[in-house]
Amino acid sequence: DTAVSQTPKYLVTQMGNDKSIKCEQNLGHDTMYWYKQDSKKFLKIMFSYNNKELIINETVPNRFSPKSPDKAHLNLHINSLELGDSAVYFCASSQDRLAGANTGELFFGEGSRLTVL
Amino acid sequence: KQEVTQIPAALSVPEGENLVLNCSFTDSAIYNLQWFRQDPGKGLTSLLLIQSSQREQTSGRLNASLDKSSGRSTLYIAASQPGDSATYLCAVRGNDYKLSFGAGTTVTVRA
Numbered sequence: 001d002t003a004v005s006q007t008p009k010y011l012v013t014q015m016g017n018d019k020s021i022k023c024e025q026n027l028g029h030d031t032m033y034w035y036k037q038d039s040k041k042f043l044k045i046m047f048s049y050n051n052k053e054l055i056i057n058e059t060v061p062n063r064f065s066p067k068s069p070d071k072a073h074l075n076l077h078i079n080s081l082e083l084g085d086s087a088v089y090f091c092a093s094s095q096d097r098l099a100g101a102n103t104g105e106l107f108f109g110e111g112s113r114l115t116v117l
Numbered sequence: 118k119q120e121v122t123q124i125p126a127a128l129s130v131p132e133g134e135n136l137v138l139n140c141s142f143t144d145s146a147i148y149n150l151q152w153f154r155q156d157p158g159k160g161l162t163s164l165l166l167i168q169s170s171q172r173e174q175t176s177g178r179l180n181a182s183l184d185k186s187s188g189r190s191t192l193y194i195a196a197s198q199p200g201d202s203a204t205y206l207c208a209v210r211g212n213d214y215k216l217s218f219g220a221g222t223t224v225t226v227r228a
Contacts, residue, residue, distance in 0.1 A: 040220070041221060042218070048214055056213075103149075104148055104149050104210055106208070108153075111160050
């Protein structure tokens, strides 16, 4: 059973296209995230949702739009793709509203490698 | 803004040697600190989570310490094995839900 699953794992597309990456977690967590890992392997947060509510929205182009239909899903839609969007996008989840030793521990998906040609 | 630094950027040791990975952060008002492992082309695997009220966490050969006042955490891996070769990432979480990552330390354990 995969705890945090993302699809697709690989995505190759042309500049200007629109694409989506889907993420689902079966851990019962209340918070989900999207991170971007660039070519230098540096991880940077893009968005976070808690119970379907947007709580973190970093400075990313508005071509990126997250959507959370329910607390187990957080999808990322990217419009008008550019060369600089090429990266690995990671979805993650955590449980933040329940006190306990592991509160706030993040679990990551395997990543979605996006290549824009 | 939280800044997280990991030193060294890369480390190569012979099998059996103990590993010491350092992480420093600029803002001591943290919620927790988490150490991850990332293998090439893979996602991040959580190794240890230290809440802000804790000083250390241990799991098998791994031990992580946290000193909030000095803004430091250290990950110790005892008796390293070739299978420990990976990139190790330190991430600090503020009270605003944001997790700030270091650039990682790439470890190579030589057989």
